[in-house]
């Protein structure tokens with residue numbers, strides 16, 4: 001294919017950015033801050049069967065659905081990926097994701113390691129980033145300090161974290177969330193660099 005400067009001023013296909021982290025690593029704060037740097041980027045709103053936490057808004061943080069509704073959507077192929085996390089079901093609505101990507105929009109997926117595996121399989125140019133806490137002790141302190149979850153839930157999440165961290169080997173980038181501003185800078189840098197890859201402009205869209 002022949003390229004010209006014009007090739008790089010055209011719109012390119014949207015990029016899927018996967019951000020995963022053990023619960024309590026500070027991923028929500030991180031993704032919110034990065035989205036304020038790149039307001040043209042959108043955050044995918046997942047469906048979940050878990051109940052809303054205080055301060056969460058249905059339709060904005062999640063679409064909170066019953067297990068029956070989730071399973072119906074799953075059977076209909078409505079999810080680009082889905083997983084059971086901490087005993088609840090979570091899924092990324094496929095139609096919304098495809099629509100945004102076709103329109104050239106970049107989409108950030110805040111999903112767990114199982115979902116990341118499925119997305120990487122289907123969206124081969126997706127970029128995956130794993131956010132680590134500075135240590136497991138610090139993670140436990142953060143989980144307990146949130147005050148939104150029962151002791152049993154904290155134990156379950158902390159134990160899951162130890163397994164989830166092993167999955168980092170399938171990811172493209174890692175960020176240690178010691179200082180949130182520094183972590184935001186690093187995530188923003190990954191996004192900026194990935195957007196400037198030549199292949200994103202010279203390869204045929206999927």
Ligand code: 5GP
Pocket residue numbers: 020021022023046047050081082083085090091092110111112113114115116
């Ligand atoms: P939380 O219940 O604390 O909001 O999220 C728990 C975990 O589920 C987090 O690791 C989050 O990234 C993950 N999660 C949220 N939405 C989805 C989704 O649509 N798919 C998958 N696979 N994981 C999700």
